Amino acid sequence: MTGQFVVLRPVEAWVDQAEKALDDIRAANGGIEPPTIRDGHRIAPEAFSSLIEAMVALQQVTGSPVSDVLVQLAVLRPIEELL
Numbered sequence: 001m002t003g004q005f006v007v008l009r010p011v012e013a014w015v016d017q018a019e020k021a022l023d024d025i026r027a028a029n030g031g032i033e034p035p036t037i038r039d040g041h042r043i044a045p046e047a048f049s050s051l052i053e054a055m056v057a058l059q060q061v062t063g064s065p066v067s068d069v070l071v072q073l074a075v076l077r078p079i080e081e082l083l
Contacts, residue, residue, distance in 0.1 A: 007057070014057045021051035041073045049074040 024047035025040040026033060034040055040048035052074035055066045 009057070011058065011061055014054045018051055018054035018058070021047045021054065025051065038070065038073065049076070052076060 021040075025044045028044035028047065029039075034043055037048075037051070040051060052066060052070050053076060055062075055064075056071065056076065059065055
């Protein structure tokens with residue numbers, strides 16, 4: 001398959017996803033904020049991946065790039081690989 005693919009979701013949906021993921025990471029950490037976002041990988045891997053996915057989707061809105069290390073830890077794959 002060739003071409004480019006885009007997943008369209010409202011910004012609010014990505015923000016909700018990020019907030020839920022952060023809540024899940026905090027809950028898995030006994031209600032305590034983890035010292036760093038990266039610590040979320042160890043605490044709640046699935047929620048961490050969801051958080052990083054949302055952060056990547058929101059990069060153009062926030063202006064904050066997500067590090068390649070976090071993307072790799074989250075095991076995010078380009079959509080082209082999934083189709």
